[in-house]
Amino acid sequence: MYQRILVAIDNSHSTPRALDEALKLAGIHQAELHLVTVINLLEVAVDEPRSHDTSRLTTQADAQGEAILAPALAQAASHTGPVHPAVRHCWEGGKDIAHALLVHAKEIDADLIVMGTHGRHGLRHALLGSVAEYVMRESYLPVLVVRSAH
Template identity: 45%
Template sequence: MYKNIMVAVDHSPQSPQVLDEAIKLAKMSGARLHVVTIANLYEFAFDEAGRRDEGRLQVQAESKARQVLEPHLIRAEQEGVNVSAHPVVSWGAGEEIAKALINEAQDSDAEVLVMGTHGRTGLAHLFLGSVAEAVIRSAPMPVLILRSPDRH
């Protein structure tokens, strides 16, 4: 089956469910699990208005990303899965984040990418885009998408 699985998590309430599915898949196939989250420099650039120190932004974004990754890494380790975790740096939203995730999946030799979708609609979808949609359109590997349980 799979030897390498990448799972993308974030700070959303859906992430534990996404991780659980990736853990199940990793256990069934004896795969290594690579847990990633986006360290989005764009989010921190607004906080630093007028002082665009990219090095400082990267440190802040990676620090926040590691905080997001830590509980997911611990959970996977507790389940006995061979796991690694890594923040993925990106400038932007939607398509840019999707490209960063796909590049990381390819770099980590992932044979499948597991991620959630926030299910944004309307203006939120228009302005923020759908990372999941962009990944599905561009990923060269299979993608398992989990919908947010509060969306119908």
């Protein structure tokens, strides 16, 4: 039985489908949903090159994360159990994002991780990597990966 389901949230096409699956499972198991997005502080710093203050970067990252979480929170509004949003930070992509998700899963004692994937392959996959692949490879928990319909 799942009690706490972590759902990785980003602004990709696969996120709503992954959240739909998580909502179904959470409803069946009366589980808490933990909606987590990870913001890359380096990307925020590049977007705001004059901002060298880490606390300012963190504030901007939190605002960006809350904007990413907003549609997911609206989608999850029908869930009768608790829904916990969270914004995490990292300084790199790929493995660092995956690591932040796994750390959060451990901190909340999650039973399952649900996430979307873009389904990249070939050169795009080699260059961009796959957060879902890193999570699957390193997770001690079951991971449900939902591919985008696009």
